[in-house]
Amino acid sequence: MLAANAIGGIIGDVLAKIISAKSHLELTDVYADTTFLALANIVSIYGIACPLCALVAKLSNVSKYVVKGTISKNQYIRAICIMFPVTVLLANFSNYLAALLSGGEAENSMINTLISGDNILSMIMVSVLAPIFEELIYRKLIIDRTRRYGELTAIIYSALAFGLFHCNIYQFFYAFALGLIFGYVYVRTGNILMTIVMHMIVNSSSAIMAPYLPVVYTYFIYVMIGLGIVSIIYTIIKKDVHLEKAPNEVPHKMLSGAAFKNSGSILFAIVCIYIMAYSLISSTLLG
Incomplete structure (x- = not known):
């Protein structure tokens, strides 16, 4: 970083x-x-x-530990739908928190600029490059190397790193939540293409549909929020989300400290939080 x-x-x-x-x-x-x-x-x-x-x-x-499993089409579609209410809710929370911390002065100017215009390069970056590179790093690279210690820790670790990586208070919370969803799909399937597609869907909706088809985008978001809420309720009732034990899995109490309190993880968090705070302060002063 x-x-x-x-x-x-x-x-x-x-x-x-x-x-x-x-x-x-x-x-x-x-x-x-x-x-x-x-x-x-x-x-x-x-x-x-x-x-x-x-x-x-x-x-x-x-050493890497890769799973070759699968999830049902129903579970995959539900995961895609759940992304939208989670993203909208946490994006609004992030906006509220940023406004609270800055006295209403801060604004997410760079991200708004990248996703609100009709620039082809920014659309390619947000809709194609980001999903491919970020999924390869934060799901395949990280989870392949941490899943053997325990699926829960691997998912949380990769999601937290993914959220911090954005170095932006406006994106941290929903990026972390999306990272949990992507991480679960990946540990169940070992198929990085499935999470890349999910990532492309959520990014493209805001980077392409929003600027070009704002009315369609508004209705699309309402529909997806509704489907997402139904999917969350159905998933809670069905209880078909489960984590499997990895061979020779390290006990959670021993692992959490090793994973989140080592010098590398702490340094990465400090750097990302510093950049996050700096960008918030800068936007506040400019505002």
Whole structure:
């Protein structure tokens, strides 16, 4: 995260100056441009952070435990529907919390810019690149290496890392909740394509449908919230969500401390929370 932000920031600054010089634009105008924001994020996150994360995991030489299971079509469709009320509820909670902490001054300007315009590059980033890279890192890479210690801890750990990775108070809570849903589907199936599709559905609805078909998007969200609530109730009644014991699984009391209180996890959390706080304070001052 530190390398991605430092190197990505340097590269972004160089690109901004080149664009400014060639287009005769002010640097502030370049930094506010949707194409530049998308390009800077693609370079720092998917060009630097994700490959570095994969490299570290490869060098760690930790053994992988991959499940080859399945879930029913009914369960999969329910999981897709449940994403929407969870996302809407926690997104509204995040907006309320950010407003409370900033006295109503903060705003999620960068994310709003990326998903509210008609820029093709930002749509590709949000709808295609983010689901592919983030699922490969936070589900396949992490869960494959932690599931053998226990499915519950593996799901929570990957979801928490996924939420913190966004470094944004507006996205942390619903990203964490979505990470739990994606993580459960992955540990039950071992099929990363299923979670990539789920991720694409929820991202594309806001990045493509919202700006191009706002009326359709509004009705779509209402319908999905309704179906999601029904799916939650049906799942509670049916009780078909279950976690399996992994071979030689470490007892939960021993594992939770090892997983969440080690120096790497603590440092990652500190860095992400620092960036989260910095972005909130910056947007408050700008507001």
